[in-house]
Amino acid sequence: MPGNVLRIRMGDIDVAIGVDADCVAGWLGSYGGEDSPADLSRGLSAGNEGIPRMLELFETEDVTTSWYVPGHTIETFRDEIEAVADAGHELGIHGYSHENPTDLTREQEDAIMEASIDLIKDITGERPAGHRASWWEFSENTPELVEKHDFLYDSSLMEREFEPGYMRKGDRWEKIDYERDPDTWMEPYRYGEETDVVEIPISWYRDDIPPMMFIKHPHYNMGYASPRMIHEELYKAQFDFLYNRRGAGVYTLTIHPDVHGKPHMIPLLEEFIQYVKGHENAEFKTLEAIARKYEDDPSVYESDGEYV
Numbered sequence: 572m573p574g575n576v577l578r579i580r581m582g583d584i585d586v587a588i589g590v591d592a593d594c595v596a597g598w599l600g601s602y603g604g605e606d607s608p609a610d611l612s613r614g615l616s617a618g619n620e621g622i623p624r625m626l627e628l629f630e631t632e633d634v635t636t637s638w639y640v641p642g643h644t645i646e647t648f649r650d651e652i653e654a655v656a657d658a659g660h661e662l663g664i665h666g667y668s669h670e671n672p673t674d675l676t677r678e679q680e681d682a683i684m685e686a687s688i689d690l691i692k693d694i695t696g697e698r699p700a701g702h703r704a705s706w707w708e709f710s711e712n713t714p715e716l717v718e719k720h721d722f723l724y725d726s727s728l729m730e731r732e733f734e735p736g737y738m739r740k741g742d743r744w745e746k747i748d749y750e751r752d753p754d755t756w757m758e759p760y761r762y763g764e765e766t767d768v769v770e771i772p773i774s775w776y777r778d779d780i781p782p783m784m785f786i787k788h789p790h791y792n793m794g795y796a797s798p799r800m801i802h803e804e805l806y807k808a809q810f811d812f813l814y815n816r817r818g819a820g821v822y823t824l825t826i827h828p829d830v831h832g833k834p835h836m837i838p839l840l841e842e843f844i845q846y847v848k849g850h851e852n853a854e855f856k857t858l859e860a861i862a863r864k865y866e867d868d869p870s871v872y873e874s875d876g877e878y879v
Contacts, residue, residue, distance in 0.1 A: 580818060580875045580876075581818050581819070581851070581852045581875065582818050582819025582820075582852070582871070582872075582873075582875040583819055583852065583854075583864075583871055583872065584813060584814060584818075584819060584820060584821075584822065584850070584852055584853040584854070585820075585821050585822070585853075585854055585855075585856045585860075585861050585864070585872075586810070586821075586822045586823075586824070586847050586853060586854065586855050586856070587636075587637060587771070587821065587822070587823045587824070587855070587856055587857060587858045587861055588629075588634065588636040588637070588824050588826065588855065589636070589637050589638075589639060589703070589726065589773070589823055589824065589825045589826070589858060590625065590636055590637070590638045590639070590660075590826055590827065590828065590831075591638075591639045591665060591703065591825060591826075591827050592617075592618070592622060592638055592639065592640045592641070592644045592648075592652070592655075592665075592827070592828055593614070593617070593641060593644070593665075593669055593827055593828075593829060594614045594615070594617040594618040594621075594622075594641075594643075594644045594647065594648065594828060594829065595611055595614030595615060595617075595618065595643060595644070595647055596614070596641035596642075596643035596644050596666070596667070596668045596669040597614060597641075597669050597827075597829065598610045598611050598613070598614045599611075599643065599668040599669065600641075600666065600668040600669030600670045600671065600705060600706075601669045601671070601705065601706060602786045602788070603786065603787065603788025603789040604786075604787075604788070607787075610787070613829065614829070617827070617828040617829040617832055618644060618647060618648035618651055618828065619648070619651070620828075620832060621827075621828025621829060621831070621832020621833065622648065622651040622652075622654075622655065622828045622832060623651060623654070624828075624832050624834075624837055625826075625828055625831060625832050625837075625840075626651075626654060626655060626658060626660075628837055628840060628841055628844075629658070629660070630658060631841075632841065632844045632845070632848075634844055634855045635659055635660055635661075635855065635856075635857055636660050636661070636855075636857065637660065637661040637662075637663060637701065637857045637858040637859065638652075638655050638660050638661065638662050638663070639662075639663045639664065639665035639701070639703040639726075640652055640655075640662055640663070640664070640665055640691070641665050641666050641667055641668060641669050641687075641705070642664075642666070642667035642668075642683070642686055642687045642690045643667055643668045643669075645690045645691070645694065646690065652694060653694055656694050656695050660857075661699075661700070661701065661857040661858065661859050662691045662694065662695055662699055663691075663699045663700065663701030663702060663703055663726075663858070663859075664684065664687035664688060664691060664699055664701070664702055664703070665687070665703050665704075665705055666683055666687065666704070666705035667683045667686060667687060669705045669706070670683065670705055671705065671706045671708055672704055672705065672706070672708050672709060672710040672712075672713050673706075673708050673709075673710045675710060677710075677712040677716070680710060680712055680713065680716055681712075681716055681719075684702075684716055684717075684720050685720070687699075688720060698721075699722070700722065700723040700724065700859040700862065701722060701723065701724050701725070701726060701858055701859060701862070702717050702720075702722045702724070702725045702726075702727070703725070703726050703727050703773075704725070704727040707727045707728075707729075707773065708727075709727065709728070713727075714738055714739065714740035714741075714763075714766065714768075715740055717738065717766075717768055718738075718740065718766050718767075718768055722768055723768070723769060723859065723862050723863070723866075724768060724769040724770065724771055724858060724859070724862035725738050725768055725769075725770050725771070726770070726771040726772070726773055726823065726858055727773065728770055728772060728773070729772055729773060729774055729775070730770070730772060731772045732772060732774060732809075732813075732820075733772070733813050733817060733820030733821055733822060733872070734772070734820055734821065734872050734873065734874075734879075735769055735770060735771045735772065735821060735861065735862070735865045735869075735872060736769075736770050736772075737765045737766060737767065737768065737769060737770060738765075738766050738768040738769070738770040739762060739763040739764060739765050739766065740763050740764055740766055741763030741764050742760070742761065742762060742763040743760075743761040743763065744758075744760050744761065745757075745758045769862040769865055769866060771821060771823060771858050771861060771862060771865075772821070772823065773823050773825055774809075774823070774825075776805050776809065777805065777806060777809060777822075777823060777824050777825060778825040778826075779801070779825070779826045779827055779830040779831055779836075780827055780829070780830060782794070782796035782801050783795075783796055783798060783801060783830050783836075784827075784829060784830050798835060798836060798839055799839065802839050802842070802843055806824060806843055807843065807846060809822070810822055810846075810847065810853075812878070814850055814853065815876075816876050816877070816878040817874040817875065817876050817878050817879070818874065818875035818876045819871075819872055819873060819874060819875045820872045820874065821861055821872055823858070824843075826840070
């Protein structure tokens with residue numbers, strides 16, 4: 572099997588595909604396209620074409636995934652998101668217009684969470700289990716609000732690569748202020764209080780937008796890295812490390828209709844899914860299923876090899 576360089580005892584390896592359906596909302600809240608009809612039309616293409624293409628592939632491959640859907644996407648592409656839910660995929664919240672939580676007041680962030688929960692309940696009949704912060708950014712209020720709204724899990728942070736933990740609140744650190752005495756910032760990072768919310772890690776190295784989506788503003792991003800190189804040298808390479816050197820853990824892949832819904836990306840996503848399926852003890856699961864499995868046994872994803 573490709574990449575099998577070590578032989579270790581195998582535990583549970585669960586792979587979760589998280590689809591962040593940013594679409595128009597991404598351009599309104601994050602990618603600097605709010606004044607560009609051309610950029611907004613790219614978001615319309617993601618919703619009208621990218622979502623159905625990805626949904627068709629997941630159905631063909633019999634893979635259930637987790638979708639993090641801004642409220643704006645739900646209300647703009649209602650039929651497409653209903654089709655996602657009807658196909659058995661999980662829906663979680665992801666802001667309304669992909670706002671940066673660090674720019675929101677507590678009241679604004681709270682109101683957006685409440686509205687997003689209601690929009691998903693209107694489609695599924697149930698409260699969403701998962702929260703994923705827009706921009707993958709936490710404000711100082713985010714942990715307390717995630718806890719307040721009784722989410723089972725969050726998937727926005729990167730403290731670990733392949734192992735869930737519990738979200739904390741109240742972490743503290745000192746920023747550098749060059750106009751003050753160094754003693755004012757020479758302090759270690761202070762861990763806060765653990766909550767009951769499971770934290771399932773993500774990674775920028777397993778996200779498709781930074782290398783593969785052209786963005787003009789606010790910071791130019793070429794977005795023309797080789798898709799096959801990204802899949803082979805990042806996505807598959809990280810899976811191989813997990814499989815061959817840890818032997819147990821959670822692998823999250825974050826993709827978007829804006830990127831993986833494009834015609835040239837569908838065959839690569841299909842290859843990746845089939846690659847994972849070719850490995851014994853590796854299974855596709857939703858993040859909700861992973862969070863519940865971790866709650867039942869926090870040791871289930873501990874490394875079975877020499878590597879963390």
